[in-house]
Amino acid sequence: MKASKAKTAGISIVAVVLVLALALFVLFFTGQNNPPLFGGPVSVVDALGRTVEINLPVNRVIITGKSAFPVTSVAYMFPEAASVLYGLDQRTASVPLFRLVDPNIEAKTVSDDIGAGSDSPNVEELAKLKPDVVLFKTSVKLQVAESLEALGIKAVYVDLENLDSYRRDVKLMGRIFGNEAKANSILSYYEEKYGYVLAKTSSLPQSQRPRTLLLFYSTKGGTISFNAPGAGWLQTSMIDAAGGYPLSKELGGTGWNTVSFEQIAAWNPEIIFLVTYSQNPTPSQVRDNILSDPMWRNLAAVKEGRVYAVPDDAHLIAIGSWDAPNSRWILGQLWMAKKIQPGLFADLDLVKEVKQFYMEIYGLSAAQADEILQQITGDL
Amino acid sequence: MRLLVRFLAITAALLGIFCLSLFLGRYSVNFQELLSSGLASEILFNIRLPRILAAALLGMALAAAGAALQSAFKNPLVEPSLLGVSQGSAFGAALAILFFVNSPVVIEASSTAFGLLALLIAYLLSSSLKYGGKILRLVLAGIAVSAIFSGGVGIIKTMADPLNQLPALTFWLLGGLSGAGWGDLLYMLPLALCGIVALLLLRWRINLLTLRDDVTFSLGTDPGKLRALVVIFAVLAVAAVTSVAGVIAWVGLIVPHIARKIFGADNSRIIPASLILGAGLMIAFDTVARTLTAGEIPLGVVTSLCGAPVFLLLLSRGGES
Numbered sequence: 001m002k003a004s005k006a007k008t009a010g011i012s013i014v015a016v017v018l019v020l021a022l023a024l025f026v027l028f029f030t031g032q033n034n035p036p037l038f039g040g041p042v043s044v045v046d047a048l049g050r051t052v053e054i055n056l057p058v059n060r061v062i063i064t065g066k067s068a069f070p071v072t073s074v075a076y077m078f079p080e081a082a083s084v085l086y087g088l089d090q091r092t093a094s095v096p097l098f099r100l101v102d103p104n105i106e107a108k109t110v111s112d113d114i115g116a117g118s119d120s121p122n123v124e125e126l127a128k129l130k131p132d133v134v135l136f137k138t139s140v141k142l143q144v145a146e147s148l149e150a151l152g153i154k155a156v157y158v159d160l161e162n163l164d165s166y167r168r169d170v171k172l173m174g175r176i177f178g179n180e181a182k183a184n185s186i187l188s189y190y191e192e193k194y195g196y197v198l199a200k201t202s203s204l205p206q207s208q209r210p211r212t213l214l215l216f217y218s219t220k221g222g223t224i225s226f227n228a229p230g231a232g233w234l235q236t237s238m239i240d241a242a243g244g245y246p247l248s249k250e251l252g253g254t255g256w257n258t259v260s261f262e263q264i265a266a267w268n269p270e271i272i273f274l275v276t277y278s279q280n281p282t283p284s285q286v287r288d289n290i291l292s293d294p295m296w297r298n299l300a301a302v303k304e305g306r307v308y309a310v311p312d313d314a315h316l317i318a319i320g321s322w323d324a325p326n327s328r329w330i331l332g333q334l335w336m337a338k339k340i341q342p343g344l345f346a347d348l349d350l351v352k353e354v355k356q357f358y359m360e361i362y363g364l365s366a367a368q369a370d371e372i373l374q375q376i377t378g379d380l
Numbered sequence: 381m382r383l384l385v386r387f388l389a390i391t392a393a394l395l396g397i398f399c400l401s402l403f404l405g406r407y408s409v410n411f412q413e414l415l416s417s418g419l420a421s422e423i424l425f426n427i428r429l430p431r432i433l434a435a436a437l438l439g440m441a442l443a444a445a446g447a448a449l450q451s452a453f454k455n456p457l458v459e460p461s462l463l464g465v466s467q468g469s470a471f472g473a474a475l476a477i478l479f480f481v482n483s484p485v486v487i488e489a490s491s492t493a494f495g496l497l498a499l500l501i502a503y504l505l506s507s508s509l510k511y512g513g514k515i516l517r518l519v520l521a522g523i524a525v526s527a528i529f530s531g532g533v534g535i536i537k538t539m540a541d542p543l544n545q546l547p548a549l550t551f552w553l554l555g556g557l558s559g560a561g562w563g564d565l566l567y568m569l570p571l572a573l574c575g576i577v578a579l580l581l582l583r584w585r586i587n588l589l590t591l592r593d594d595v596t597f598s599l600g601t602d603p604g605k606l607r608a609l610v611v612i613f614a615v616l617a618v619a620a621v622t623s624v625a626g627v628i629a630w631v632g633l634i635v636p637h638i639a640r641k642i643f644g645a646d647n648s649r650i651i652p653a654s655l656i657l658g659a660g661l662m663i664a665f666d667t668v669a670r671t672l673t674a675g676e677i678p679l680g681v682v683t684s685l686c687g688a689p690v691f692l693l694l695l696s697r698g699g700e701s
Contacts, residue, residue, distance in 0.1 A: 118538075225559050228675070250674055257675030258558050261427055265419055266407040295426060298419035 044175055047138050047159040047168065050145075054133060054154050057178050062087040062131040065140035066119040069319045070160045073327040074170060075135065076101045077186050077361050080177040087129050089116035095314040096375055097358070100368045123147040133176060161234060161325050163194060189361060193330050193353075194241070197337045200344045201243030210340055212244035213269035213301075214310075214323060216256055217276050217286045226264060227256035234325045242336035243344065244271060265299065271340060272301040275310045275321050283309030283378055308339055311378035322378075331357055335380065350380060383649065386642055390653065394660040401432050401667040406674065426561065434560040434568070434624065435666040436659035439631060441572045441621040443658025444579045445614035446632030447639065447650050452589045452610045453515055459633040460618040463518070463611065464525030466629075468498025469622040470553055471529040474536040477549050487552075488567055488623040494529070495619030499611070501525050514593070514604065555626030555680030557666055568620045575617025576655065579610070583651040586610060590647070628680050630687025631662060637694050 043053045061084045063072045072092050075081045082102040092098065093105045102108075114129065115121020120141045126134060131153055136145065138159045145155035156176065158169040167187060174183025214235045216227040228248035229235040233255065239246035247267045251257045272290070274283040281289075287309045290296045301307050313328065314320020322332030334353055338345040351373065358369040403409060405428060413420040445460045453462075460466060472494025476487040505521035512520070533553070540546045579586075588596045589607055596603040622628070639653040665686060669679045 230675075248674075259675055260406065260558060260670055262423055262670070263406040263674050265423060295419075295422045298422070 042175060044156065044172055046157045046172060047165060048142065048157045050157070052154050052156050054156075054176060058132045058176060059084055060129075060131045061085050061133050061135060061176070062114070062126065062129060063135045064089070064115050064126070065121045065136045065144070066117055067137040067139045068092070068116065068135075070324070070326045071135050071137050071158055072098070073319070074158075074160060074173060074186075075177075077170075077327060078173065078177040078179050078182050079363060080179055084177070086110075087114060087126075087131065091116070092319070095319050097313060097320070097362065097372055100364055100372070101362050120144055123151070127151050127153060135173075135176075162237065163190065166190060186361060189357075190330050193334060197243075197333055197345075198241055201241060201337065201341060204243050204341075206245060209243060209245040210270040210306075211247050211267065211300075212239045212242075212271040212273070212340055213247045213264065213267060214239060214273040214275070215259075215264070217274060217281070217283070218278075225258045226261070228259050230254050230257055234329060235323050238323065238329065238333050238336055239273075239340070242333060242339075243341040244336070261295065268300050270300045270304065270306060272299075272307045273310050273323070273336070273339075274307065275312075275323055277321060277324075279315055282315075283312070287379070306339075309378040311335060311376050311380045313372055313376045315375075315377060327361070328357075339379075354380070383643065387653070387656075390642070390656050390660070394656050394663075397660045397663050397667075398432060398436070401663050402428055404667055404671055406671060430562045430565050431557055431560050431666065431670070432663055434557050434565045435662045437565065437568060437572055438557070438621045438625050438628065439635070439658035439660070439662025440576055440655045441617035441658075442628060442632040442662070443635035443639075443654040444576050444651055445618045447636035447647070447654040448579050448582075448586055448610050448614045449632075450636050451586045451647055451650075452607050452614075453519065454590060455515075455519075456637065457633070458519075459629070460614065461526065461627070461629065461632075463502050463522035463615065464498035464529060465495045465615050465618055466622060466627050467526045467529035467533065469495035469619055470627050471498075471532045471536070473552055473623065473626070474533050474540075474549055477552065478536050478540055485567075491623035492571065492619045495622060496615065498525050498529055499615045503608070503611075552626045553680075554678035555628040555683075556669065556676065556678045557625055558670070558676040560624060564624045568624045571620035572617045575613045575615075575620065578613040579617070579651055580655070582606075582610060582613070583648045586647040586651070590645075626678075626680060628662075628683055630683045630691065631658060631665070634687050634691050634694065635661060637691070641694065 041053050041055050043051055045051050061075070061081075063075060063085065064087065069092065072085075072088070075085060076098055082104070085102070086108040087110050088105065088108050089111075090109055093109045099105055110129065114125040119139055121144055123144060126148065133154045133156060134145075134148060136155060136157050138157050138161075140157070145157065148155045156172070158172060159165040160169050170183050170186050170190075171180070174180040174186075214229060216229075218225050218227060228251060230251045230253045231249040232253055236246045236249050240249075247269055248257070248259070251259075274286050274290075276283050276286060287307050290307055291302060291305070296302045310321055310323045310332065312321045319326060320328070322328045322335060331354055334345075334348060335350060338348050338350060354373060354376075355366070355369045358364045358372055359366065364372070402424065405423070407420075407423050409420045409424055414424065442460060446458070449458045449460060449462065450456055452458075469491040473487050473491040475494070476490035480486040502518065502521040502525045505525065506514070506517040509517040509521060511517065537546065537549060540549055585601065585606060588599060588601050589603060589610065591599075593603040596606075618632070635654050635658045636650060638657055639650045643649040643653050662683075665682045666679055668686075669677045669682045
């Protein structure tokens with residue numbers, strides 16, 4: 001009797017354990033849209049609408065290919081990135097912000113052979129590094145991802161070109177890094193700041209929106225050229241959101257369009273933002289040249305002294321400039337709002353906002369945030 | 381007499397296009413504004429005028445070189461890019477963009493140097509070929525050199541930084557005069573002018589090259605030497621303008637054909653006519669490139685787009701020439 005009681009108790013314990021295990025198993029494998037608690041496969045839908053099965057936790061992640069900087073800049077917002085990212089190129093590893101977030105970044109660099117900057121990175125070179133997951137910007141060719149999948153390496157695309165794709169892609173990266181809470185806090189920061197700007201500017205009639213032009217000054221190809229962003233580009237929508245009238249939106253499509261001085265004069269902008277994505281010359285040098293040039297003197301923006309160099313915290317090609325779709329565009333959004341509508345944003349303390357961004361989003365200490373602040377070039 | 385009238389007519393057309401182009405642009409300039417606004421006169425004299433003159437020089441160099449080379453090679457399909465010059469120049473520019481991103485002078489010098497180098501290689505190569513006549517050998521060598529340099533450009537394209545260098549390279553390869561100012565004009569003027577004037581002076585003798593080589597020889601001229609001279613001056617002019625404007629196709633091919641339609645086959649008339657027509661046509665093309673949309677259209681795109689149909693039209697109405 002005693003024995004059978006013990007037996008029953010034993011059986012029921014085993015049963016309970018089995019049921020619990022089954023429940024956990026069901027939790028793990030049926031709820032594919034919920035991340036597993038301790039690991040296992042999760043399926044994600046990437047920016048190209050592909051469904052990718054990923055085994056969590058991921059330990060080795062590579063970000064490479066054309067326009068990888070925005071992806072890297074978002075990845076480093078997650079504290080997990082410092083331990084799982086590797087295979088970075090020298091240029092990415094030299095960005096001051098990334099160096100503070102990931103002190104060992106130098107040891108994780110490889111030569112550019114795996115395809116930094118290329119729209120078709122070398123699949124075999126990537127495979128040699130044995131990553132779990134490779135993250136690509138949407139500018140990388142789909143065939144690359146397909147070849148990687150054939151080798152058992154997961155490839156996930158992110159886009160990050162506007163707020164909508166930020167919403168989707170930050171969540172996606174949160175799931176890959178296994179930190180959805182951080183993804184939500186990043187997104188709520190972006191939503192809050194963007195909403196703050198829009199609340200003040202969205203009802204402005206066109207008559208109160210200064211005619212604003214962002215120019216990318218380039219001395220490449222043997223000639224000096226000014227290039228303006230097309231209607232579909234982030235810079236154009238940033239000017240609009242900041243309460244300006246983006247003059248170059250009459251240029252169709254996305255990408256940079258070379259515009260002549262004549263066209264700039266015909267637009268006669270009231271505000272000019274300058275980027276060069278280069279150290280030679282810097283946007284500030286170009287601003288000085290423009291302000292002292294007799295030809296430019298006739299433009300409204302120059303007469304009123306409203307020519308500004310866009311801030312940059314990395315002094316590198318498009319990695320650190322606040323107008324590009326890297327993580328700092330939200331700072332660029334706040335900065336533009338203050339420059340375009342100084343009256344509406346008189347209460348906005350930019351230095352405080354910038355410091356808060358580096359500390360909250362990238363987890364820097366106050367001293368580290370000050371260090372970055374001091375390296376920012378342009379007209380902050 | 382009729383020829384004189386025709387010359388006067390095309391010259392008048394050139395002047396008309398020149399004046400019209402000067403007052404066409406994204407920024408509207410009228411006489412009243414010219415007197416009152418400093419900006420209008422700045423745009424007219426420091427933006428449009430040098431650019432129009434640069435376009436004229438570009439058109440003159442390409443057209444004169446095209447006309448001379450078509451006669452020198454007895455082939456109406458020859459244009460300056462045939463001997464590998466354009467691809468050589470493109471390679472030189474691409475190399476310079478890759479290594480000296482911000483230096484226009486280096487890019488232009490390297491482009492001129494490689495254009496001439498391509499010609500030299502083609503010439504040396506042609507003498508070692510064991511196939512066909514002298515002209516065919518040179519054409520074959522030119523095709524080979526052209527292919528090698530365009531392969532080189534392809535390699536540089538894959539090596540170029542896609543954010544920074546590739547757009548510059550692409551725009552350069554499509555060709556254009558956006559941003560061409562007085563400085564660029566002065567840069568290409570000496571070499572281009574040297575080539576153009578030399579071809580103009582040689583225009584009577586170029587006719588001799590259209591004869592069979594033994595006939596030319598019996599007339600007391602060494603056809604080989606004369607051909608070499610013509611080719612060198614043509615290439616000099618082309619390399620000089622290509623170094624600033626990039627690769628511009630079609631104009632060097634179609635302008636001599638138009639000139640032949642109007643003035644017949646005599647090179648003493650075709651070369652000057654090509655100069656005038658080339659200048660006018662290129663100014664017109666560049667005006668389209670800079671005024672049609674708010675963004676610049678690469679000039680090479682406009683010349684290909686307009687040049688190819690004109691070429692077909694010329695051929696379909698042909699027969700007399």
